[in-house]
Amino acid sequence: MTQERTGAATFKGNPITLIGPELKVGDQAPDFTVSKNLLEDASLKDFAGKIKLISVVPSLDTGVCDAQTRRFNVEAADLGENVVVLTVSVDLPFAQERWCGAAGIDRVVTLSDYKTRSFGENYGVLIKEFQLDMRSIFVVDAEDKITYVEYLPEMTDSPNFEQAIAAVKALL
Template sequence: MAQATFKGNPITLIGPELKAGDKAPDFTVNKNLLENASLADYAGKVKLISVVPSLDTGVCDAQTRRFNEEAAKLGDNVVVLTISVDLPFAQARWCGAAGIDKVITLSDYKTRSFGKAYGVLIDEFQLDMRAIFVIDANDTIQYVEVLPEMTNHPNYEAAVEAVKKLV
């Protein structure tokens, strides 16, 4: 279990501490209430996975909007996924209101499979910690940023550069 903070207060992250070079763990998340998605659904593509605690907060909103803008420039061999524990219909509502059309939102609400597999499940809140993972077309992790403080922004430029090196 890793330690991080929320507004300076310690929180506990459950799961492994992944690093570049590790094989990307599989996961099961929800596309909607009835349909699941897994890592295999994006086989052969470079994957930028943007993890946010909840789309209805300022930093998560900004992070998702930023990667939506970047997704339009990265090409067809790249998929940008935003994963949160928000319910799928809340994600759809938020995307519609925000004009998000390039990022695919996926929900980790049901089993927290992604959070546990990627070491970003916050024990105290049962939310996923803000993080970025870039995974190559062969499902090897090439870039990891798990934020030490939940309210901080990720390094957008470094994540996008990691993707560009793979396409």
């Protein structure tokens, strides 16, 4: 049975339920299957040997998610070739591609959790009430160990960009 964490976070002050485990620093990063586009999937192994900054957003078409993804796109320029910045949302791949084109996003890889929600469930960020992934940040080293986790307590809050980037730089 899938674990449910009732009241693990809020949306505009109202409690929401997150499905899946609460991951911690030192845990092995769970695998996942997400969509790169309509016909092609991706999983954790597709980024093997790289440091992964995984930025999770409910939808790119909201202000906080937009700002979060733009910020990590800028930061990615200074992180080097051994780092990949992934943005995971439940937005359809078409919407992600459209949004990235309009926003000039060229360093972040957008991945869609719309088909199976396996990322959301495996990383403990699937919001039961909305079937969206909760805003969160994971830094995963080249051996797929989690070295940084930030589960946002409120869906509309921004993550701590400085701590996330520092966690990536500590692995370089």
